[in-house]
Amino acid sequence: MKNTITTSFLIMCCLNALAQGGIAIGKTTVDGSAILDFGTEVRGIVITPILNAATMKASPGTIAFDGSTGSFRYFGNSEDWSAVIPGGATGGVQSGTDLNRIFIGTTSSSAKGVIVFGTDHGETRAVVLPKLANGNLRFNNPVAGLMYYDTVLKGVMVYNGNKWTRF
Numbered sequence: 827m828k829n830t831i832t833t834s835f836l837i838m839c840c841l842n843a844l845a846q847g848g849i850a851i852g853k854t855t856v857d858g859s860a861i862l863d864f865g866t867e868v869r870g871i872v873i874t875p876i877l878n879a880a881t882m883k884a885s886p887g888t889i890a891f892d893g894s895t896g897s898f899r900y901f902g903n904s905e906d907w908s909a910v911i912p913g914g915a916t917g918g919v920q921s922g923t924d925l926n927r928i929f930i931g932t933t934s935s936s937a938k939g940v941i942v943f944g945t946d947h948g949e950t951r952a953v954v955l956p957k958l959a960n961g962n963l964r965f966n967n968p969v970a971g972l973m974y975y976d977t978v979l980k981g982v983m984v985y986n987g988n989k990w991t992r993f
Contacts, residue, residue, distance in 0.1 A: 857954055861931045861943050864956035868964045870974035875918045879907050885938050891971035893919040898984040915970050915987020955982060962990040
């Protein structure tokens with residue numbers, strides 16, 4: 827029942843995003859080029875660890891937290907995963923498979939992913955991460971895979987289970 831309610835809510839949000847051009851979470855308006863935009867509360871996006879990014883077939887632009895290496899990784903246009911940044915906590919991989927996919931800004935895509943962002947109308951849009959000043963000092967108990975944009979450090983911060991890494 828909980829999954830049905832969550833899925834219904836996300837579908838309504840996606841339909842709203844298609845009508846308005848983006849989704850605002852924790853704020854009332856979406857910044858100009860954002861397809862998904864967050865407010866300024868102390869929170870981030872958690873990317874659940876996957877088993878092993880190196881063995882996963884991915885689409886360019888895919889981001890993942892690799893539970894086998896404890897590293898945030900992305901799949902680029904070179905058709906290869908980014909290098910492992912050592913020092914992160916390994917494990918924490920969810921068991922089972924969930925074939926539900928959520929599309930934001932588009933109605934379908936061949937891209938692989940749990941959440942796929944896109945545009946059906948040719949606009950140039952992106953995901954705007956939650957923006958925090960010194961968020962690495964403000965999260966009490968961050969979990970591996972948590973990420974946000976730090977407005978003071980001017981970088982994407984990802985918690986690897988042991989420490990914050992800036993990209």
